[in-house]
Amino acid sequence: MNFPENPICFDEAALATAAPSPVSHRTCGEALVRLLEGYGVEYVFGIPGVHTVELYRGIAASSIRHVTPRHEQGAGFMADGYARVTGNPGVCFIITGPGMTNIATAMAQAYADSIPMLVVSSVNARRELGSGDGRLHELPSQRNVFAGLTAFSHTLYDPAELPQVLARAFAVFKSARPRPVHIEIPLDVIVASANGIALSPAPLPAKPHASAAALAEAAFLLSSARRPLILAGGGALSAAAQLRELAERLQAPVALTINAKGLLPCAHPLLIGSTQSLPETRAMIREADVVLAVGTELGETDYDVVFDGGFSIEGSLVRIDIDAQQLMRNFRPDVGILGDAEQALGGISDILDKFESVVIEPTWGAARVAAVRSAVCVNYDGPAHAQKRLIDTIVGALRNVIIVGDSTSPVYVGNFMHDASAPRSWFNSSTGYGTLGYGLPAAIGAQLAAPRRPVVCLIGDGGLQFTLPELASAVEARAPVVVVVWNNFGYGEIRKYMAARDIVPVGVDIFTPDFIALARGFGCDATSVDNPKALAAALQHAVSRQAPTVIEVREADWFAKVSS
Template sequence: MNHPDTSVRFDEAAATITERSAVRTPTCGEALVTLLESYGVEYVFGIPGVHTVELYRGLAASSIQHVTPRHEQGAGFMADGYARVTGKPGVCFIITGPGMTNIATAMAQAYADSIPMLVISSVNARRELGSGDGRLHELPSQRDVFAGIAAFSHTLLDAAELPRVLARAFAVFESARPRPVHIEIPLDVIVAPADGMNMAPAILPVKPAAGANALAVAADLLADARRPLILAGGGAVHAAAELRELAEHLQAPVALTINAKGLLPCGHPLLIGSTQSLPDTRALVRDADVVLAVGTELGETDYDVVFDGGFAIRGQLIRIDIDAQQLMRNFRADLAITGDAQHAVSSISVRLHERPTPVAQPDWGAQRVEKVRRAVWASYDAPTRSQKRLIDTIAGALPGVIIAGDSTSPVYAGNFVYDPPGPRCWFNSSTGYGTLGYGLPAAIGAKLAALERPVVCLIGDGGIQFTLPELASAVEARVPVIVLLWNNLGYGEIRKYMAARDITPVGVDIYTPDFLKLAAGFGCEARRADTCESLAAELQQANSRDVPTVIEVVEAEWFARVPA
C-alpha cells in the first residue's frame, strides 16, 4: 500500500484536523481518527465508555462510520468478518479492562486464522499504570495480557509516538503475516495535545519476495515431478489467478484449507476440495512425489479434524510462507521458502514456462481427482448429503453469496462438501481457535464490507445464544444480513460426541427459546423453512429486504423432508 500523493494527503489531513479543532489544539484522540482516515479505514466497531469517549471526539466529523455492537466480543467478530471479505484490517475502539477481556476471544480467533485487526483501547493514566490501587477497569498489566494474541501490543506513552506506532501496525497488515495489533492509550495521553504531529500516512513496505535461488530450485523439483500436488491455505488467498495457472501448467491436484476455499472455483477439474482429513484424499497426498504447500500452517484444524494423526506427506515437500517460523512447524520441508505467496507462485510459473513442459503421470491430475471426489462423495452419510442440499440451496438462490459460519453441524459439513465460486466467500469459526458465537457478528462485518452482495450467517441454536443481541446491532446499523439458524435443540454435535465416547450426555440439552419471537422483538423479519423450495423462496425474499431476516431450519424437520 504505497501513497504517492503523500504531500497532498498531508495537507488535506492537516486542514481537516485544523477545521475540526477550530483554534484549539487537537488532541491525540482526534489525531488518531484523522490518521485512521488517511489509511483508508471505513468503519470502527466499539461501545463508547467513560474511558474511551475522548477517542470519539473527532469521529462524528470524520468519514469513518461507527457501528455499536452489544458486546465487545461482537465488535471483534464484526471486525474479523469485515477483514476476511476486504483483506483490510477491521478496527475496534475498546474500553479498558472488561472491554478488552471481552474482546479477547475475538482477537484469539483472528490470531489463529491470521486475520488483520486493529484494536485500539484506553488504559489508565500513565502515573497509575501497574499501581494496584484498584482504580476503575484496572488490570495489573493490560498490555501483557494481550501480547500473546497480537502481533504486538504497545502502550502509547507519548502522543508524538502515534504516527510511528500506527505505521508499524499497518506494516504488519500489509507486509507480514496479518494478525491483530493492540495499541493502548493512557487516559492522559488521549487528551494530550497533538500539535506538530506528522499526519501523513507512512509509505508501507511491500510484501517480502522469496529468494531467486530457492524459487529456481522449486521450479526444478516441480518440473521433474510426475505426480505433483498443491496444498494451499489462507496465506495464498490473494494469489488465486497465479495458483490456478500453476496448477493447470503442472496438472497438479489442489487441496484447499477452509480459509483458502474458492482459490480454484467450484467444478475445476483439478480441485480436490477441502477433504484432507478423509482417507481417499490422504491417499492421494501420500502418492504425490512433490508437494507444494503455499500459505498453509499444515495444521490440525484443516488436515486432521478426525484427530487420528493420519495425514502424511511422503514426497518431497516445498513450503512457501510469509512467516519464516511457520515453515519450521508441523511438517519439515525439503525446501523452505520465505516470501509472499503471490510473488513466489508467479515466479515459479515463469521459470517453469522457460523449461520443457512438465509431464504428469498419465493417470494423475484431473483423472485422479475425479476418482477421489467420487470416492469421497460415496463416503458421506445421509445427514452430510442432506446438509449439502441446504448449502447448495443457499448458493443457488443467492448468486455471489458470502457465507459466514459458526461452529455448527451444517458448517462442519460445508467445510467438506462446499466449493464456492471464488475466495473470501466461505469462512467460519470451526477452524483455528474454534469459538462459538462468531457467525452472527462476523456476518454483519462481512455485509458492511460488501453491501451489494448477499451475506448469510449460518449458525446453530447453541452458538447464536452467545451473541444473539447483535441482531439489534444489525437492525440499528441497517445491515440486512440473513441469519440461517440451524436448530437441533441444544449442543447437538457435542451430544453426539459424548454418546460416541460412551459418556452420558450432560449439559448439552439446553433450554431452547422461541427464536422467531426473539428475532421479531429485535426488529428482524422472522421465518421458518423445512424444504429446499421453501428455503430458496425465503432467502430470495430476505435478500430484497432492508432489515435482517432470521430463517429457522429445525434439524429434525429438514432431515425428514430433504432426503440425501
C-alpha cells in the same frame, strides 16, 4: 448515605485531571482518527465508555462510520468478518479492563486464522499504570495480557509516537503475516496535544520477495515431478490467478484449506476440495512425489479434524510462506521459500517456462482427482447430503453469496462438501481457535464490507445464543444479513460426541428460546422453513426486503422432508 445518580462517575476525577485545556488544540484521540482515515479505515466497531469517550471526539466530523455492537466480543467478530471479506484490517475502539477481556476471544480467533485487526483501547493514566490502587477497570498490566494474542501490544506514552506505532501496525497488516495489533493509550495521553505530529499515513513496504535461488530450486523439483500436488491455504488468497496457472501447467491436483475455498473455481477438474482429513485424499497426498504447500500452516484444523494423526507427506515438500517461523512448523520443507504467495507462485511459473513441458503419470491430475472425489462422496451419509442440500439451496437462491459460519453441523459438512465459487465467500469459526458465537457478528461485518452482496450467517441454535443481541446491532447498522439458524435444540454435535464415547449426555440439552419471536422483537423479519423450496423463497424474500432476517430450520423437520 447519598449515592451519585451514575455510579460510574466516581472515576470522573481521574478524567478531569486529563481533560483537554481550553486552549484550542488537536488531541491525540483526534489525531488518531485522522490517521486512521488516511490509512483508508471505513468502520470502527466499539462501545463508547467513560474511558474511551475522548477517542470519539474526532469521529463525528470524519468519514469513518461507527458501529455499536452489544458486546465487545461482537465488536471483534465484526472486525474479523469485515477483514476477511476486504483483506483490510477491521478496527475496534475498546474500553479499558472488561472491554478488553471481553474482546479477547475474538482477537484469539483472528490471531489463529491470521486476520488483520487493530484494537485501540484506553488504559489508566500513566502515573497509575501498575499501581494496584484499585482504579476503575485496572489490570496489573493490560498490555501483557494481550501480548500473546497479537503481533504486538504497545502502550502509547507520548502522542508523538502515534504515527510510528500506527505505521508499524499497518506494515504488519499489509506486508507481513496479518494478525491483530493492540495499541493502548493512557487516559492522560488521549487528551494531550498532538498539534505537532504528522497526520499523513506512512508509505508501507512491499511484501517480502522470494529469493531467486529458492524459486529456482522449487521449479527444478516441480519440473521433474510425475505426481505433483498443491496444498493451498488462506495465505494464498491474493494469488488465485497464479495458483491456477501453476496448477494447470503442472496438472497438479489442488487441495484447499477452509479459508482458501474459492481459489480454484468450484468445477475445476484439478480441485480436490477440502478433504485433507479423509482417508482417500490422504492416500493421494502420500502418493505425490512433490508437494507444494503455499500459505498454509499444515495445521490440525485443516488437515486432521478427525484427530487421529493420520495426515502425512511422503514426497519432497516445497513450502511458501510469508512467516519464516511457520515454514519450519509441523512439516519441515525440502525447499523453504520466504515470501509473498503471489510473487513466489508467479516466479516459479516464469522459471518453468524455460523447462520442457512437465509430463505427469497418465492416471494422475484430473483423472486422479475425479476418482478421489467420487470415493469421498460415497462415504457421506444421509444427514450429510441433507445438510449439503441446505447449503446448495442458499448458493442457488442467492447469486454471489457470502456464507459466514459458526461452529455448527451444516458448517462442518460444508467444510468438507462445499466448494465456494470465489475466494472470501466461505469462512467460519470452526478452524483455528474454534469459538462459538462468531457467525452473527462476523456476518454483520462482512455485510458492511460488501453491501452489494448477499450475506448469510449459518449458525446453530446453541451458537446463536452466545451473541443473539447482535441482531439489534444489525438492525441499527442497516446490515441486511440473513441468519439461517440450524436448530437441533441443544449442542447436537457435542451430544453425539459424548454418546460415541459412552458418556451419558450432560449439559447439552439446553433450553432453546423462540427464535422467531425474539428476532421480531429485535426488529428483524423472521420465518421458519422445513424444505428447500421454502428456504429458497424465504431467502429471495429476505434480500428483496433489505432488512435483517432470521430463518429457522429445525433439523428433524429438514431431515424428514429432504430425505423423503
